[in-house]
Structure formats: C-alpha cells, structure tokens
Amino acid sequence: MDTITNRDDYPDEEELSASALAFVRLQETYNLDATEISSGVIAGLKAWNSMSWDDCLSLGQQLYELGDDNRTQEWLREAFKKFSTKFTSDKESISILETIANMTLDINDAQTTLNITETILKVQPDHIAAQVAKEFLETLPKDFEISIDKPDYNPSVYISPQDFRTYEAVCRDEIKRSPSEIKDLHCKYVTYNNPFLTLAPFKLELLSSDPLIVMYHNVLYDSEITHLLNKSIPHIKRSTIGSATADQGSRSQVRTSHSTFTTYEGDLALKNLIQRVEDMTRQTIKGSELIQVANYGMGGHYEPHYDCFGPNTTTYVGYETEGDRISTGMFYASDLDLGGSTAFPFLRMNVKPVKGTMVFWYNLHASGNKDFRSLHAGCPVIKGSKWIFNIWMRIKPQMLYRKCELEDDTWKSKQFNRMRI
Ligand SMILES: O=C(O)CCC(=O)C(=O)O
Numbered sequence: 001m002d003t004i005t006n007r008d009d010y011p012d013e014e015e016l017s018a019s020a021l022a023f024v025r026l027q028e029t030y031n032l033d034a035t036e037i038s039s040g041v042i043a044g045l046k047a048w049n050s051m052s053w054d055d056c057l058s059l060g061q062q063l064y065e066l067g068d069d070n071r072t073q074e075w076l077r078e079a080f081k082k083f084s085t086k087f088t089s090d091k092e093s094i095s096i097l098e099t100i101a102n103m104t105l106d107i108n109d110a111q112t113t114l115n116i117t118e119t120i121l122k123v124q125p126d127h128i129a130a131q132v133a134k135e136f137l138e139t140l141p142k143d144f145e146i147s148i149d150k151p152d153y154n155p156s157v158y159i160s161p162q163d164f165r166t167y168e169a170v171c172r173d174e175i176k177r178s179p180s181e182i183k184d185l186h187c188k189y190v191t192y193n194n195p196f197l198t199l200a201p202f203k204l205e206l207l208s209s210d211p212l213i214v215m216y217h218n219v220l221y222d223s224e225i226t227h228l229l230n231k232s233i234p235h236i237k238r239s240t241i242g243s244a245t246a247d248q249g250s251r252s253q254v255r256t257s258h259s260t261f262t263t264y265e266g267d268l269a270l271k272n273l274i275q276r277v278e279d280m281t282r283q284t285i286k287g288s289e290l291i292q293v294a295n296y297g298m299g300g301h302y303e304p305h306y307d308c309f310g311p312n313t314t315t316y317v318g319y320e321t322e323g324d325r326i327s328t329g330m331f332y333a334s335d336l337d338l339g340g341s342t343a344f345p346f347l348r349m350n351v352k353p354v355k356g357t358m359v360f361w362y363n364l365h366a367s368g369n370k371d372f373r374s375l376h377a378g379c380p381v382i383k384g385s386k387w388i389f390n391i392w393m394r395i396k397p398q399m400l401y402r403k404c405e406l407e408d409d410t411w412k413s414k415q416f417n418r419m420r421i
C-alpha cells in the first residue's frame with residue numbers, strides 16, 4: 001500500500017484538495033452547477049471527459065473534508081444520481097450508499113439521506129441503520145428544508161466580497177464597458193519614430209486609453225516561445241505570492257499556477273525579444289526582474305492583485321535600488337479554448353489571451369504613485385493550458401524614458417484605493 005500511496009506521480013492530499021477547490025472555483029466564477037461540470041460540456045464545448053459516479057463521490061468527499069457543506073451536498077447528490085443507475089443489490093453497492101449517506105446525514109441533507117436509505121431498504125429491507133435513519137428522517141416535517149448556510153465564498157484576502165463579485169462577473173463577460181467608453185478604441189500601426197519600426201511597425205490595439213493599456217499583436221515568434229519554455233519547464237514550480245523569487249514567497253489559493261524566473265541576459269536567442277520589449281514599451285528593461293514564465297492548468301487562476309508593491313513594501317527584491325514596478329509587459333504564449341482571460345475589474349475589462357501578443361500597462365501613475373485602477377487578475381482556466389511570460393519594468397532606470405510628473409495625479413484612481421491588506 002505504501003508503495004502505491006508514496007508514488008511521486010500520484011496526487012498527494014494537498015493536490016487532491018487543490019483540485020477540488022479548482023472545481024469549486026470554476027463553479028463559483030462561471031456559475032456552473034455540478035451536473036454541468038460533471039457532464040464535461042461547458043458552454044457547448046467539450047472541456048473534459050464526463051465524470052463518473054465515483055469521480056463525483058471523490059470530489060464530494062474532498063469538499064466534505066474541506067468543510068464546504070454546500071458544495072459537498074451538490075456533489076454527493078450528483079454522485080448518488082449517477083450511482084443510482086448502476087446500483088445493484090450486492091454488498092459493495094450498499095457499502096457505497098452507506099458512505100454517501102453518512103456524509104449527507106452529517107451535513108444535514110435530510111432529503112438525499114432519505115432517498116439513499118429508501119434505495120438501500122428496497123434491496124435489503126432488514127438493513128438496521130437504514131431503517132433507523134428512515135424512521136427518524138420521516139419524523140421531520142414534510143416541508144423540512146435543509147438549512148446549509150451558504151458560506152460567503154470570498155477566498156480573497158485582498159479585496160471585498162463586492163469587488164470580488166465584480167471580478168467574477170468581468171471574467172464571465174457579464175460586466176462590460178459602455179459603448180461610449182469604448183468608442184475611441186482602435187487598432188493602428190506604430191513606429192514611435194524608431195527607424196527599425198518604420199520598416200516593421202508594431203500592430204497596436206488600444207484596449208484602454210486612461211489608464212493606458214495596449215495589446216501588441218504578433219510580437220512573439222514560435223521559436224522564442226519554444227526556447228523560453230524549454231529553458232523554463234525543468235525549473236517550473238508551484239507559484240507563490242509576495243516575493244520576487246519563487247523560493248521565498250508563500251503558496252496560496254490566491255494564485256494557483258506554476259512558474260519560474262528565467263534569465264535573459266547573455267541568451268542570444270532572446271536578444272531580439274528583449275530589444276522588441278524595449279521598443280514596444282519605450283522603456284528600458286534595465287533593473288527588471290528575470291522573465292517570469294507561468295502556466296495555469298484547468299481551474300488555475302490568479303486573483304485580483306497589483307503587480308506594483310506600493311510605498312509600504314521596501315523589502316521586495318530590488319526595491320531599494322530599482323524602485324517599484326512601473327509597468328507590466330505580459331506575453332500570451334498560448335491560445336485558450338475557454339476561460340483564462342486577464343480581468344481588470346475596476347475597468348470592467350476582460351482581455352482574451354491570444355498567442356503571440358503582449359499586453360502592456362502601467363501600474364504607476366505618471367507621478368510614480370500607485371495607480372489603483374491597475375488591479376488585475378488571471379480568471380480561472382476552464383479548458384486549455386495557459387502560458388504567459390511576464391516582464392516587469394522598474395521605475396528608477398526609466399529616468400530618460402518616462403520622466404516622473406511632479407504634479408500629484410493620484411486623484412485619478414483614489415476611489416479604487418480599497419485593498420483590504
Ligand atoms: O494570468 C494572467 O492573465 C495575469 C497574470 C498576472 O497578473 C501576473 O502574473 O502577475
């Protein structure tokens with residue numbers, strides 16, 4: 001048994017509960033019920049294979065262990081529904097029903113427990129425990145409603161439940177900007193007075209004019225993606241939050257991706273890419289951290305957060321010498337089938353990943369103060385594998401590129417200064 005349970009390629013307890021949470025996250029974010037999730041067909045697209053009764057039961061068991069009574073109820077009901085069609089009168093079948101009933105009873109799901117006991121008694125009328133349970137459950141008033149309090153699902157430590165709901169609605173594309181807010185958005189070729197770009201201009205798509213958020217199309221070669229992935233994949237680890245190096249931060253459900261920091265200095269295969277980043281951002285990459293390569297699988301996400309640290313964080317690597325992260329350049333290195341957009345909840349903006357593009361935005365106002373509108377997130381991935389490459393430019397080396405404005409412009413985003421921590 002030990003040889004089986006200790007196998008490295010088998011999920012450990014933490015991985016099992018993380019995958020249960022990933023399903024719940026998909027349910028919460030995209031308003032999906034257990035029946036839809038277990039069918040494997042989401043929004044008309046086959047996202048995964050349909051789940052069997054024992055898949056549903058394992059998930060129910062994980063959620064039971066995690067104490068999420070609402071979702072436990074939903075998944076155990078689904079498991080029972082599916083198992084009912086397979087049910088035979090043998091001992092093993094009855095023991096499976098007993099396992100489910102013990103949990104449904106414990107979470108006060110009287111109706112499901114009663115249904116299960118009746119199923120057991122049909123094939124084994126002298127089943128004592130089922131008889132006792134049935135007798136008790138039948139004493140409950142006919143209109144007895146189980147009262148499982150719906151927990152306020154808000155795993156975010158950063159933002160309020162209300163802002164979290166907005167974020168989820170933006171992920172679902174339910175909240176959008178008004179036509180007048182997007183009327184001036186456009187695509188254009190840009191050369192930025194750069195002789196090289198005159199020959200090969202960038203294709204720029206303006207996503208937001210204030211704060212400035214742009215997307216550059218076709219700016220990452222497949223060969224560069226392959227090179228970066230080959231170089232990074234052997235080092236990729238579960239992502240952490242709160243530190244510049246993957247080893248120092250902490251694992252958290254806030255960010256369930258895998259990532260690593262990859263060096264670009266001295267790498268000839270990345271020389272042109274780095275030059276391109278500087279041409280696109282019109283900033284220097286000097287002082288930046290290494291390139292972060294990150295991957296999200298099904299249910300993987302990164303909750304709303306800021307890339308900059310703000311004035312109260314001086315311990316972050318390079319903060320003293322290079323200053324805060326003035327801007328972010330984020331490449332999409334894969335296309336996605338469903339989910340996985342980048343959401344800017346305060347701007348009601350949802351950017352769909354397109355392989356080979358780079359999204360660029362400022363995290364700081366022109367004054368160098370934090371722009372609270374830059375709150376953003378990676379929505380949970382439903383289907384596909386999402387790869388991104390992040391480059392964070394630092395403010396101090398930008399002296400000659402983006403000079404600080406002396407005028408205080410923090411009023412522009414002050415109303416969004418409402419982080420919890
Ligand atoms: O995955 C995304 O779309 C956003 C990622 C992100 O914000 C980050 O890595 O800092």
Ligand SMILES: [Fe+2]
Nearest residue numbers: 305306307376
């Ligand atoms: Fe970010």
